[in-house]
Amino acid sequence: xxxxxxxxxxxxxxxxxxxxxxxxxxxxxxxxxxxxxxxxxxxxxxxxxxxxxxxxxxxxxxxxxxxxxxxxxxxxxxxxxxxxxxxxxxxxxxxxxxxxxxxxxxxxxxxxxxxxxxxxxxxxxxxxxxxxxxxxxxxxxxxxxxxxxxxxxxxxxxxxxxxxxxxxxxxxxxxxxxxxxxxxxxxxxxxxxxxxxxxxxxxxxxxxxxxxxxxxxxxxxxxxxxxxxxxxxxxxxxxx
Numbered sequence: 001x002x003x004x005x006x007x008x009x010x011x012x013x014x015x016x017x018x019x020x021x022x023x024x025x026x027x028x029x030x031x032x033x034x035x036x037x038x039x040x041x042x043x044x045x046x047x048x049x050x051x052x053x054x055x056x057x058x059x060x061x062x063x064x065x066x067x068x069x070x071x072x073x074x075x076x077x078x079x080x081x082x083x084x085x086x087x088x089x090x091x092x093x094x095x096x097x098x099x100x101x102x103x104x105x106x107x108x109x110x111x112x113x114x115x116x117x118x119x120x121x122x123x124x125x126x127x128x129x130x131x132x133x134x135x136x137x138x139x140x141x142x143x144x145x146x147x148x149x150x151x152x153x154x155x156x157x158x159x160x161x162x163x164x165x166x167x168x169x170x171x172x173x174x175x176x177x178x179x180x181x182x183x184x185x186x187x188x189x190x191x192x193x194x195x196x197x198x199x200x201x202x203x204x205x206x207x208x209x210x211x212x213x214x215x216x217x218x219x220x221x222x223x224x225x226x227x228x229x230x231x232x233x234x235x236x237x238x239x240x
Contacts, residue, residue, distance in 0.1 A: 014217040016172040017144050019165035020050035024058045026177035032066045034201030038175055043087055044148045048173050053152045054161050060154045068130045072114045076125055089124045098126050098147035105131055105138040166192045172212035173203055
């Protein structure tokens with residue numbers, strides 16, 4: 001391999017729609033901490049933000065209760081000031097989009113547990129919002145929310161969770177919470193994403209290859225694999 005004089009980087013990342021899967025055998029405390037980290041980083045305005053929160057029926061009520069309590073206690077204000085948990089969205093269009101996604105989810109049968117509205121006044125602030133019982137018809141199942149809204153869908157089996165998680169054109173990152181080693185390995189093999197956080201809500205690491213599959217882009221940046229994006233391979237054949 002050699003480094004060409006004019007490097008054209010081929011790594012490209014094009015969006016997420018990340019599933020965050022909580023199985024019945026998960027450590028719920030860790031899962032709640034993880035979703036707060038994975039969902040609310042940069043107010044949900046991140047390609048790696050958890051978008052679709054998939055929770056097993058048997059633990060869903062407790063998970064929703066704990067997450068809603070944490071979310072309702074978040075303080076909203078200017079991000080550069082001390083003491084605030086949620087800052088502003090990028091612009092008025094982002095507010096309008098979030099409002100539209102929340103309204104559409106309610107129209108298709110979802111429930112607002114806490115929050116749900118833009119804040120009247122200066123700045124582009126939207127209440128941190130927990131939505132439960134998101135159905136497959138809701139727009140936020142297929143569109144990145146890019147806002148402070150955990151959208152919770154309930155499932156009853158491992159196969160169903162895998163189907164819902166993979167039922168998207170994107171494949172950047174997934175998050176899985178389970179204490180079962182066998183299930184962990186199955187999720188690594190079955191979930192169609194370029195990265196996975198297993199019992200963690202943070203995957204970004206400069207030493208690791210960052211990138212996705214499907215419509216989430218091509219190539220990798222970071223890690224040993226990322227170096228290959230700057231290299232060109234020359235094939236030479238010499239006949240005997």
